[in-house]
Amino acid sequence: MSLQRRLLLYLLVCAPLVWAVAAGVSVNRARHQVNELFDTELIRLARQTQVTLWASPPDLRPTPDALVQLQPPLLQPQPQPQPQPKSAVGTGNPAWGEADVSDLAIAVWDARGRVLVADREGAALPYLPQAAGFVDQRLDTKPWRIYYLQSSHGGWLVAAGQMADEREELVREIIASQALPWLLVLPMLGVAMTWAVRQALSPLHQLSAEIGARRAEDLRPIKARPDAPAPAELQPLLAAMNGLFARIDDMVARERRFTADAAHELRTPLAVLRAQFDVLSAASSADERQRAEQRLGAGMARLERLVTQLLMLSRLEAGDSLPHPQAVDWTHIVEQAMSEVLPLAARRHIELACDWPEADRSGVAAAPLPLQGDAHLLGVLLRNLLDNAVRYAPEGSTVTLGFSAERMTLDNDGEPLSAAERARLGERFYRAPGQAEVGSGLGISIVRRIAQLHGLRVEFGDRSAGHGMRVVLTRI
Amino acid sequence: MRVLIVEDDPLLGEALATGLRQRGHAADWFTDGTQADGALAGAPFDAVVLDLGLPGDDGMHWLARWRARGLTLPVLILTARDGVEQRIAGLDAGADDYLVKPVALDELAARLRAMGRRATGRAQPVWRHGALELDPAARSVRWRGKPVVLTARELALLEVLMQQPQRVLSKAALQEKLYDWSGSEPESNALEVHVYHLRRKIDPAVVRTVRGVGYALGVDDSPPAAEARG
Numbered sequence: 001m002s003l004q005r006r007l008l009l010y011l012l013v014c015a016p017l018v019w020a021v022a023a024g025v026s027v028n029r030a031r032h033q034v035n036e037l038f039d040t041e042l043i044r045l046a047r048q049t050q051v052t053l054w055a056s057p058p059d060l061r062p063t064p065d066a067l068v069q070l071q072p073p074l075l076q077p078q079p080q081p082q083p084q085p086k087s088a089v090g091t092g093n094p095a096w097g098e099a100d101v102s103d104l105a106i107a108v109w110d111a112r113g114r115v116l117v118a119d120r121e122g123a124a125l126p127y128l129p130q131a132a133g134f135v136d137q138r139l140d141t142k143p144w145r146i147y148y149l150q151s152s153h154g155g156w157l158v159a160a161g162q163m164a165d166e167r168e169e170l171v172r173e174i175i176a177s178q179a180l181p182w183l184l185v186l187p188m189l190g191v192a193m194t195w196a197v198r199q200a201l202s203p204l205h206q207l208s209a210e211i212g213a214r215r216a217e218d219l220r221p222i223k224a225r226p227d228a229p230a231p232a233e234l235q236p237l238l239a240a241m242n243g244l245f246a247r248i249d250d251m252v253a254r255e256r257r258f259t260a261d262a263a264h265e266l267r268t269p270l271a272v273l274r275a276q277f278d279v280l281s282a283a284s285s286a287d288e289r290q291r292a293e294q295r296l297g298a299g300m301a302r303l304e305r306l307v308t309q310l311l312m313l314s315r316l317e318a319g320d321s322l323p324h325p326q327a328v329d330w331t332h333i334v335e336q337a338m339s340e341v342l343p344l345a346a347r348r349h350i351e352l353a354c355d356w357p358e359a360d361r362s363g364v365a366a367a368p369l370p371l372q373g374d375a376h377l378l379g380v381l382l383r384n385l386l387d388n389a390v391r392y393a394p395e396g397s398t399v400t401l402g403f404s405a406e407r408m409t410l411d412n413d414g415e416p417l418s419a420a421e422r423a424r425l426g427e428r429f430y431r432a433p434g435q436a437e438v439g440s441g442l443g444i445s446i447v448r449r450i451a452q453l454h455g456l457r458v459e460f461g462d463r464s465a466g467h468g469m470r471v472v473l474t475r476i
Numbered sequence: 477m478r479v480l481i482v483e484d485d486p487l488l489g490e491a492l493a494t495g496l497r498q499r500g501h502a503a504d505w506f507t508d509g510t511q512a513d514g515a516l517a518g519a520p521f522d523a524v525v526l527d528l529g530l531p532g533d534d535g536m537h538w539l540a541r542w543r544a545r546g547l548t549l550p551v552l553i554l555t556a557r558d559g560v561e562q563r564i565a566g567l568d569a570g571a572d573d574y575l576v577k578p579v580a581l582d583e584l585a586a587r588l589r590a591m592g593r594r595a596t597g598r599a600q601p602v603w604r605h606g607a608l609e610l611d612p613a614a615r616s617v618r619w620r621g622k623p624v625v626l627t628a629r630e631l632a633l634l635e636v637l638m639q640q641p642q643r644v645l646s647k648a649a650l651q652e653k654l655y656d657w658s659g660s661e662p663e664s665n666a667l668e669v670h671v672y673h674l675r676r677k678i679d680p681a682v683v684r685t686v687r688g689v690g691y692a693l694g695v696d697d698s699p700p701a702a703e704a705r706g
Contacts, residue, residue: 271579299487
């Protein structure tokens with residue numbers, strides 16, 4: 001679900017919930033207020049009736065024999081207008097306002113329970129001689145609230161009652177008058193919230209639009225415009241993405257450089273094949289043909305070697321760490337690598353040797369350069385180094401491998417390289433000048449990369465001052 | 477045509493030299509600029525095939541140096557550097573042509589011929605001298621309209637003579653044009669043998685001997701209207 005939709009949903013669910021709680025509270029308050037108001041009215045009505053009866057001359061007082069039938073308007077015969085505000089029942093308004101007189105009832109009994117005054121239109125209130133104060137009772141199946149007032153001298157009992165529904169109706173009306181505008185406003189609220197949510201999320205939309213519109217090769221960092229800086233919530237995301245972009249850019253640049261270098265380096269071996277093939281096609285004598293075939297073969301072997309090494313290097317460049325490092329068994333690796341360079345060594349009459357760590361006085365030999373790593377890759381590393389050492393050693397000399405607990409050395413009697421040549425030695429496709437042997441110029445790059453993956457350092461130097469070459473492999 | 481090849485890759489340099497020799501040119505191959513520079517002073521080369529990625533000073537450096545010295549012979553750059561900027565830089569530094577590896581030897585030879593034509597002021601691909609016609613591209617010769625079969629050396633000798641029809645060329649000069657330093661020294665009478673064969677196969681008058689000096693192309697005996705030499 002989209003962030004926007006989720007936010008909207010939360011808001012649209014929460015807003016009515018909050019409103020419902022608020023409405024509940026206000027219903028409660030309204031009911032309380034209404035009860036208070038109506039109860040006060042009932043009390044006032046009862047008292048007024050009592051006072052009126054008490055104040056009237058005894059001969060005008062109602063007796064059970066002369067039952068007073070109240071007619072609307074109630075207490076109308078009073079000559080003086082009442083100065084104080086009156087209840088709805090006695091406003092003196094001939095139109096009766098909106099009052100429903102049948103909801104209201106009043107009754108007066110004498111001490112013996114005889115009805116002295118009765119509300120003609122209202123319901124007949126029950127005579128409860130002991131009652132005082134409010135009594136909730138059902139009359140004609142409808143709930144009534146009745147206030148009983150005992151006269152202080154015990155002469156009369158006045159009761160003023162009102163149908164409870166009246167109150168509920170008023171509460172409902174109050175609630176309805178509140179809810180209606182709210183319901184009318186609800187769609188507007190929805191629209192406003194949608195707009196607000198959309199507005200608040202617009203930086204996110206802008207960002208996704210910007211990224212969406214990017215071309216694959218465009219890896220520049222995403223920059224917030226100065227007029228609309230990215231919101232704080234987006235900053236970490238932006239920083240992370242820009243970091244990723246930078247890393248991808250770096251990797252792409254590396255790959256591109258590698259491809260360009262590789263394409264460039266493939267041109268010369270290809271040119272050799274092309275030229276040798278043309279020579280072969282134009283060869284006129286068997287001798288010439290055989291010679292050209294030989295050269296063509298050599299050219300193909302070289303191209304094959306170059307492609308193999310390119311693939312190896314490209315695979316090595318791809319990963320940042322070794323997949324399954326294991327304890328390294330150097331003896332096995334040395335055997336393998338030496339076997340592989342043996343034909344070249346034999347052709348060039350070069351002797352191969354390996355010195356293992358010597359045992360100390362207690363007769364325990366240190367483990368040779370203990371390491372966690374990939375035996376296959378270390379084999380490639382060693383073969384490349386050995387191959388170089390054998391290739392560039394003078395014929396008839398010895399190439400010696402030496403192991404100690406901390407390092408591996410490889411010595412030959414080759415011409416030491418100058419400092420400038422040594423500095424360029426790890427560069428891809430770099431070959432020291434004046435070499436009769438054909439190399440790809442990738443071997444050292446591969447060696448360096450494998451060493452790097454194993455946390456090793458490769459150094460090239462002189463075996464002794466100005467004489468021989470030495471390669472040293474140590475832990476970083 | 478005698479070509480100087482400067483190429484540090486042993487397999488490629490060897491193939492280029494062999495291939496150009498197969499196509500009737502004399503070719504000398506060196507692996508660095510210093511040696512090539514020395515060779516330029518020592519023999520009358522007609523063109524240079526120059527690699528750019530050389531040990532020591534690179535090809536661009538040598539090209540600039542040669543041009544600064546007033547050397548006008550055609551130079552063809554043959555390199556793995558295929559960028560447009562690099563081509564422009566190479567041509568602007570004074571190269572007459574720029575080829576990117578790999579290249580077919582026939583194309584290389586054709587481009588060298590084209591450069592040679594421009595250098596000697598000829599635009600026509602077929603050279604004429606009276607009734608004699610030589611097509612360096614097809615490596616064919618016609619005399620009075622009829623094809624003449626010549627060996628590679630005989631053709632090369634005729635080509636050298638036809639390049640400068642008015643000049644008398646010494647035996648030494650001819651030998652330098654015809655033979656590179658790769659093979660054994662030509663026997664002293666080898667040139668005479670080739671001249672003899674040319675006279676026998678084409679016409680006794682095709683090559684004149686100037687006693688005590690050397691050889692020259694025979695007098696143009698065709699009517700002036702037929703002369704089409706550029």
